[in-house]
Amino acid sequence: MSKQLTPQEMRERFLDQVRSDINYWANLPDKTPEERCSGVAHSILVLLDGCSMNFPSCLVVPLPHESDKEFHIEENTDYFPDIINIKDVMDNDIGGGLHDNLYKRRENG
16 A cells, blocks of 8 residues: 655665665776766766656755854855745755756856
């Protein structure tokens, strides 16, 4: 009988796929170490973006420590937004298209 997955079951499915991707890329003899690392990173981003048949897309939202904003203001550096409610979560989700954009910054200079 079908049932809703628990958080632990979802976590295990996610990690099982990451382990599978690591194993796949680690065993490609014609790839350089950099290509293998890049392949694993790309595979994980594909998984987070929901472009894998094994897992739906995931929210990817930075959750800074409560003292981060004050620290960065004192250091005159940029800081991540506070996440207070579900609207903040949705507005600050950086997921979706991660795998498509992995190398765009590098290509654009």
